[in-house]
Amino acid sequence: MAVVASAPGKVLMTGGYLVLEKPNAGLVLSTNARFYAIVKPIYEEIKPDSWAWSWTDVKLTSPQLLRESIYKLSLKNQSLQSVSPSQSRNPFVERAVEYCVAAASAKFVDKDNKNALHRLLLQGLDITILGCNEFYSYRSQIEARGLPLTSESLASLPPFSSITFNDEESLGKNCKPEVAKTGLGSSAAMTAAVVAALLNYLGVVNLSLLTGDQEQRGSADLDLVHIIAQSAHCIAQGKVGSGFDVSSAVYGSQRYVRFSPEVLSSAQAAKNGIPIEEVIVDILNQKWDHERTKFSLPPLMTLVLGEPGVGGSSTPSMVGAVKKWQKSDPQRSLDTWKKLSEGNSELETQLNTLSKLAAEHWDAYKYIINSCCKLTSEKWIHQATEPNQQAIIKALLGARNAMLQIRHHMRLMGEAAGVPIEPDSQTKLLDATMNMEGVLLAGVPGAGGFDAVFAVTLGDSTSNVIKSWSSLDILALLVREDPRGVALESGDPRTNAITSAVSSVHI
Template identity: 40%
Template sequence: MTNTTVVSAPGKVLMTGGYLVLDQTYRGLVVGTTARFYTVIQSTKKDERGSIQVRSPQFDTNANWSYTATIQDEKLQFSSRPDSSQNKFVETCLRFTLEIIYQRTGKLFDDSLLITIVGDNDFYSQRAQLESKNLSNTVESLASLEPFCSTHATLGTVHKTGLGSSAALTTSLVAALFVHLTDSDLDQDRTLIHNVAQYVHCFAQGKVGSGFDVSAAVYGNHRYTRFSPDVLSSVMNDQVDSKELLKALDPVTGSWDNIVVPFQLPPGLELLLADVDAGSHTPTLVSKVLTWRKNNPIEANELWGQLGNMNNNVEQHLRNLSKASETNPEEYKQAIKQFSELKASKWYTVENKTSIMEEFIQLVDDFSQVRTFLQKMSQLSDVPIEPTEQTKLLDACMNMEGVILAGVPGAGGYDAIYCIVLSKKAKETVRNVWSSWKEMSVGPLLAQADNKGIAKISVESVNGLGRFLL
C-alpha cells in the first residue's frame, strides 16, 4: 500500500432554526461536534486498474461495495460491480465526485482504490453494545468501548443518534477523493467541496434538503442561511450533462447563495448531548409541518416570524457574551461562577447584577420563548416537535444549578436533547437526571461542541483507525 489519505468531517447539532432553516428568509445556528466520520483512501496495485473497493467495517453484513471507474473516449465510465451490494450514498458520491474531478483535471487514477469509511461511536446508539457487556449507560461505560466498535447491526437496522451521519459520511468521502486524486488544499477548495457534497447528498436522498448538516460537516460552527433549491434543480436527474454539472457546482460559475457566518459558543459554556431511545423519522416530521404551513399560511407564517426573531435574539446574546468574555474577562468569569451555583430561574434574584449577568438572563428568557413557540408549533401542526415527554425532561434539566439552555435539536421529536451548562458540577448533575429518568431511556453521548469542519489528518492521529487498514 502506498499513498494513503485520511479526511474527517464532523456531526452537527442545530441549536436554533429547526424547520425555519428550510426557508431562505430564516437562519439556523449550527454547532459542529467532536464526533466525526473518517474516510481513508489507499492506492493499491492489488486489483485491476479502475477498481474501487469501499467498506464500512462497523456493520455486520453487506457493508462492502465494488465499483469500476475508467475513461473511454474521453468520458468517465462508472458502474457498480454486478455482484456488489448497493449503497446509494457511497455510489452517488463516487460517481459525481469522480466526474467533477475528471472534468476539472482531465485525468482520474492509474491504479485501484481501497476506501474505508468509519464513524465515531456517538453516531450510533451503543445500548445493545453496553448491554452485551453488562455495562450501565454512562459516560464512563461509553468511554471504555473501543473506537469505531461494531454496531452489531446492518446499515438498514442500525439505531442512529441524529448527529448527521449521512452528511458527515458524504462530506468526508467527497473531500477525501479531492485530496487523494488532485492533492486538493481543503482551505482553498472548501467551497467547491461543499457544493459537490451538498449535491451528492441531495441526489442520494432524492430531494433538495436544507443543507445545514452538510454545511456543518464542511465548515463546523456557523450561522447558516440555506441555498436556493433552484441552484440544483437543473442537475437533479440521472441524465445530467457532465459539463452542465461542473458549471452548476463550480463556485465561480454556479449560482450558490448560501451564507455561512462563523460562530463560537462563548467560553465556559459546554454542550452536552443525549440519545433518547424512542426515535423519530425526521423526514416525516418535516413533511407534516410543511403541509400544515401550506394549509394554514397566515397562522404558520406569523408563528415562524416570531420564532425566527427569537432565534436571532438567542444568537445575538451568545455573540454578545463571547465579545464580553474578551473585553471584560474578569467580570465574565465572575458571572459564570455565580450563575453556575444557581438555577437559571433564580438568576434574576441576584443583587447588583452586571450587564454581563443581564445578558445571560436575557439569553435564558429568549431561549425559553423559542421553546414556547416550538411547543405551539407542535400543537398547531399536530407534530411532536417538543413532545410532552421531552418537555418534562428538558424542564427537569433546566431546574438544575448551572444549566443555561436545554432543548431539542433540529426537527425535534423523540431522538435527542441537548443541554448547555456552566460547570463540571452542572454536567454531572444533568447526567444524573438522565440516568435516573424513568419515562424514557436517556443515555449520554460523549460528543462535545467542536469548531473544526473537514480536516486532512494522519492515520496515527486517530486512536483505533489503523486496525482497519491493509
Template identity: 35%
Template sequence: MNRTTIVSAPGKVLITGGYLVLDPDYSGLVLSTSSRFYTTIKDVKNVENTSCGGLVIDLHSPQFYLSGQYVYESSENGGELKLVNMNKNPYIENAILYALAISEYLNGSKIQNRKISITLQADNDFYSQRQNLIDLGKEVTLENLENLEKFYVHPDSNKPIQKTGLGSSASMVTSLTSAIILHFTGLDINDENGREMIHRVAQFCHCLAQGKIGSGFDVSAATYGSQRYKRFGTSILESIMKLVDPSDPKYSKQAITEIINVVDPKKEFVWDNENSTFELPPNFHLFVADVAQGSNTPSMVRCVLKWKEQNPTESTELWNSIRDLNNTVEEQFKIISKQAKEFPSDYENTLQKLYQLPASEWEEVESVSSKVKDAMLTIRNSFIEIRKKLKYMGEQAENVPIEPNQQTKLLDETMATNGCLIAGVPGAGGYDAVFSILFAPNEESIQTVKNQVETSWKNFKYETECFVTPLILNESKTKGLEVQRF
C-alpha cells in the same frame, strides 16, 4: 508515489431554526460536533489487475459490515461507477462517482490504471451505543461510553444500527467527497473557492442520494463547522439533479458539464446560501442525549409545511416571532463571547457564582458581570418562548410531536439542573434526542455539571418506558473539515 489521505467531517446539532431553516428567508444556528465521520484513502501498491484501464476501488466500512469493490471508468462521452461485489448504496456511490468526475475536471486528465482503498469509519456517537454496553455487561454511563473502543463494531452483523440524529449521512458524504477530491487533486481546502467547491459537490451528492433537496445545513456544518446558516434556493440543484439517475451511477458528458457549471465557484453560477461563523462562548458545553424512541422527520416536516401553506397569515406571524427570538439568542451569545474576551476575570467570576445556583436566583446575584448575567437570562427566557411556540406549531399541524409532552418534562427537568443554561429538541424535534448547553468556570466544574445532568437523565421517569443515554461529544472548535495527508 503511494499516499494516504484522511478527511473527517463533524456531525451537527441545530439549536435554533428548526423548520424555519427550510425557508431561505430564515436562518438557524447549527453547532458542529467533536464526533466526526472519517474517510481514509490509500494508494494500493503492486496492483495485480487494472486491465479495466480505470480506477479500482476497494471499500470497507467495518461498522456497517461493508466490504466490496467498485470500478470507475470514464471517457470523452461520460463516466460510470460499476459495482463488482457490493450492495447498492446511493450515498456512497454518488459521492464517489461525482467526486472522481470533479477530480478529473480539476486535473484536466482521466484517472486511469490505479487502485485505491477507502475505509469509512464513524465516531461512536453517531449510533446508539446503549444496547452495545448492555451486551458487553456494562452499565450505561458516560464513563463507560467514553471508554468504549473507538469505531466500535458489534460482533453480531444482524444487529440493527440506530442513528442518534447527528447527520451521519451528510457527514459521511462530505467526508468521502472531500477525501477523494483532495487525494487526487491539488485543491487547497484553506482557499475559499476550494472549500466552497467541496461544499457544493457534497450538497449535490447528498441531495441526489436522498432523492430530495433538503435545507443543507447538515452538509454546510460538516464543511465549515458551527455557523449561522441560511439555505440556498432549491432551483440551484433542481436542474442538474434531473440530468442523472441516483440509482444508476453514471453520467454523460453533457450532464457533468452542466454539473460543473453549477458547483465550481469560479463559474458564473451564483449560490444564495449564507453561513457566518458562530460558536459557543468559552466554558459553555454542548451536551446531547440519545432518547430510545425514534421520530419520522420527513412526515413531521410535511405536516408542518402543509399547515404553513394552509394558514399563511398565522404561520408567518408565528415564524417571524420565532425568528426574532432566535436572533436574540444569537446576539446574546455573541455578547457573552465578547465579554469573555475583554474581561476574562469578571467573566470567570460570573460563571463561578451562577453555575451553582438555580436560574431563578441569578437575578439577585451581585458582584458579577451584569452584561454576562443579563445575556444569560435573556437567552434562557427567549429559549423558553421558542420551545412554547414550536410546541404550539406542532399541535396546530396535525399534532406533530415537535416537543411531545415526554420531552417537555425531560427538558424542564434538565433546565432545572444547576449549570444548565438551556435545553431543547434539536432540528425538527421529536422523541429521539435532546440537547443542552451547560456552563461552569472551568473544565473540572463542567464535568460536575455534566454528572448532575447525567444523573437527572438516568433517573428520568415518564408514563411510558424511556431511556436517555448521554453522548460523549462537545461542540467542535475546528472549522468543519479536518485533513491529514502523508
C-alpha cells in the same frame, strides 16, 4: 499513499424547519464526533494492458456495518456500476465518487494532468468509511453487557464499534434493517469526509493548507469540497434540503442561511442522461448564495447531549407534515414562523452578547459563570453586584427566555402539524433539565422528535447534569462542541487512537 480526511457531526441549536427557507438562519454547532474516510489505490502498479481499459475498480468498505461493496467506474462518463448485491449500496458515497471524479476531470484541462488522473484512477479507488461511536446508539449493547447507563460505560466501548441493527425481521416485517442513530447528521459528515479525501487524493484540492488561519488559506479548496459534498448529498437523498448539516461538516460551527435550491437544478435534471461532467461544470459555475458567519458557544459553556433511548425520528416525514400544515393554514403558520424567527434571533443576539462581554470583561464574566453554575436560574439575579455583572446576568436570562419561547412555538407547530416536534416525554425531560443548577438552556435539536436532546451548561455544572440525567434513564453522550470543519488526518484513525480525544472528554 492513503489520504485520510474527517468531518464533524452537528447539532442544530436554532432554526429547525425555518432554515429550509431563505433568509431564515440556523445556529449550528459542529462536534467532536467525526466521520473518517480513507482513500488509497487498490493496485500498487498499473497493469501494462490497463491503458486500453475504459473502466476501473472501486471498493467501498464499511467495517462497522461489516459491509464491502464493489463497483466498476466508467472512465469515459464517470458513472458507477455496482457489482455487489443491492442491499449493500451506499448512495451518498456513490454520488460522492462520481462527482469527485467528474470534478477532477473538469478541472484538469492540460494533457499531463489528465494523464496523471487517468493513471491514478487505473489503480482503482479503495475507500473505507468509519464513524465515531457518538453517531450511533449503543444503549442496547451497554444494557446487554450489564453496564450502567453512564458516559463511562460509553467510553469503555472500543472505538468504531460495530453497529448492531434493529432487527425488524423478527417483527414479521420485511424491512431494511435500520441503525439506531443519535441525530448528529451521519450521512452529511460521511459525504463531506469522502469528498474531502477523494478530492485531495485526486489532486483537485490541497487540504493540508487548512492548518492555521482557515479563512485565508485553502478557502477556495474548502468551497469546492462544500459544493461537491452538498450536491452529492442532495442528489443521494433525493431532495434538496437546507444543507446546514453539510455546511457545518465542511466549515464547522456557524450561523447558516441556505443556498437557493435552483443551483442544483442541473443535477436534478441529470437523470435525463446529461453527462456527469457537464452537470458538475454547471454546478461549479452556479452562484452559491448560502451565507455563513462564524459562531460558537460563549466561553465556559459546554454542549451536552443526552439520549432518551426512544430511537431517532424521521426528519423527512416530519418536514413533510409541517410543509403540509403550512399550505393548509397559511395565516397561522406564518404567525408561528414569525414568532419562532424572533425567538431564534433573540437567542443568537444574547449568545453573541455573552461572547462579547466575555472578551471585554473577562473577570466579571468568569465570576458570574462560576457563581451561576452552582445555582438554579431564579437565583442568578442575586449574584450581580456591579453593572458589568448585571449585563452578563441579563444576557444569560435573555438567552434562557428566548429558548423557552422557541420551545413553546415549536410545540405549537408540532401540535398543529400533527408531528411530535417536542413530544411530551421530551418536554418533561427538557423542563427538568432547565431547572437543574447551572443549566443555561435545553432543547430538541433540528427537526425535533425523539433524537438526543441537548443542553448548554455553565462552568463546572456538566457532571451534575450528567448524573441527574443518568437517574432519569438518559444516557449522556460523549459529544462536545468542536468548531472545526473538515480536516486531513495523519493516518488511519483505528491505529492513531484518535478517539482518545473523545474518550478523554471530561466526564
